[in-house]
Each structure stands twice: as C-alpha cells, then as structure tokens.
Amino acid sequence: MRLLPNVRVQTVDFNVADEYHQLAQDNSDGAVVTFVGKVRDFNDGSVVTDLTLEHYPGMTERILEQIVAEARERWPLNKVTVIHRVGTMALGEQIVFIGVTSAHRKAAFAACEFLIDFLKTKAPFWKLEAGDKGKNWVEAKDADEQAAQLWQHKS
Amino acid sequence: MINVLFFAQVRELLGTAQLSIEASEQTQTAEGLRATLAATDDKWAKVLASDKLLVAVNQTISQWDTRVNDGDEVAFFPPVTGG
Numbered sequence: 303m304r305l306l307p308n309v310r311v312q313t314v315d316f317n318v319a320d321e322y323h324q325l326a327q328d329n330s331d332g333a334v335v336t337f338v339g340k341v342r343d344f345n346d347g348s349v350v351t352d353l354t355l356e357h358y359p360g361m362t363e364r365i366l367e368q369i370v371a372e373a374r375e376r377w378p379l380n381k382v383t384v385i386h387r388v389g390t391m392a393l394g395e396q397i398v399f400i401g402v403t404s405a406h407r408k409a410a411f412a413a414c415e416f417l418i419d420f421l422k423t424k425a426p427f428w429k430l431e432a433g434d435k436g437k438n439w440v441e442a443k444d445a446d447e448q449a450a451q452l453w454q455h456k457s
Numbered sequence: 458m459i460n461v462l463f464f465a466q467v468r469e470l471l472g473t474a475q476l477s478i479e480a481s482e483q484t485q486t487a488e489g490l491r492a493t494l495a496a497t498d499d500k501w502a503k504v505l506a507s508d509k510l511l512v513a514v515n516q517t518i519s520q521w522d523t524r525v526n527d528g529d530e531v532a533f534f535p536p537v538t539g540g
Binding site: 356418423427428429439441 | 535
C-alpha cells in the first residue's frame, strides 16, 4: 500500500524514535533507512556557533513533494518521511530527517541518498551561519550539485 | 500587479522581502522584471546582476525568458543550501 508522503517543514525539533516507530509499522518492509542532518561546529575552517535556516513557504513543500514523488517512481518504496526544520538552531541540533522503508535494503539506501542529494540542491532552503567571524550565508557547493546530477545516470 | 519576493542574501542586501509592481510591457518576462527592478538604484542593479541569481515564477524554478503575467508570484534568490 502506498501512503501519502509525510513531508513537514517546521521550527520545532523532531524525535527520531517517534519517526522510526511510525516508519517501522509495516511488516512487509524488510528495510528502514533513516538519515539525520545536524548542526556541526565548523564549516570551511571557521567556527560555527549556531545556524539559521530560511525557506520559501509554499514552494518548499511543493518541491519536497515532487522530490518524494520522483523517488517513488525510481524505487519500490512504502513509507517516506521528510522533515526539514527552519529558524535558528544551536550546535548539535537536528536539522533534517529522511526516512524510507522498502521490502529490501538496496532501494531504501538508494532512495534515502537520492532524497538528501536532491533536497540539498533543489529545495528552497538557505543557511545563515553565525560564528567567530560574524554571520555568513552558506555558499552552494559544486559537489552537492554534482551529486544530484549523478542520479540522472544511475538508479 | 506582480507579487515579487526576495530570499536569503538577496533579501538581506536589498533590505526588502516583498513588493508589488504593476505589470507592464517591461515586466513580461523574468529577465524584463529583473531589469525593471535593477533600474531602482545602484544597489538593486548590483544585487540583481549576480550571475548566480535564480528566479522562480509561481513557485517553480524558471528560465530568464519565462513569461510573467499580471497576478503572478515571482521570487529572486541565490542558490539553495539546505539539508
């Protein structure tokens, strides 16, 4: 059975155990793969003290749903959860959650990686880092764009 | 009217998150709208001239020759960096 994608953009934190519990309910799934992105204390050699995420309300949800739909076309997935936080987050806080379930692990691993690669390059989120050198908008990385483009040629 | 939105550094550098502009002959494409807004002053010209600037028309990433109609929502922003 296919469920609607569980896509959320929110300021509040999420609980990985709760999300896992929700993903892991279906006994036809042999694989649950999850990814959590966190605020780390460095970027490009600079100290980071906190991170603020801005987004484009409305467009963000649309793009995330499109990305999830594309993942479902590529792999036989059952449940998919994508949560992305916005607002200011302290060091170590959770930013993003991706969870996918499938009968087999290969599809679940691949879809999870695909989702994070596409989310990083297609969804309208922007990171503003605060650190010892003041505030700084994070620059888009060519490597992230290349990772997303590689999916055109592999499955 | 065209509803124009700015995000991230573009919003910060312009000091504006949103504005409305009368649709005209000059604003019939995303590029035309950008040029019209860039004519505001030197600051706007500089920020909107960035070769990394992206445009979304009605919440879909678009090309610069994309048609813009009265009542559309057009957003200008830098490359995205979420995740």
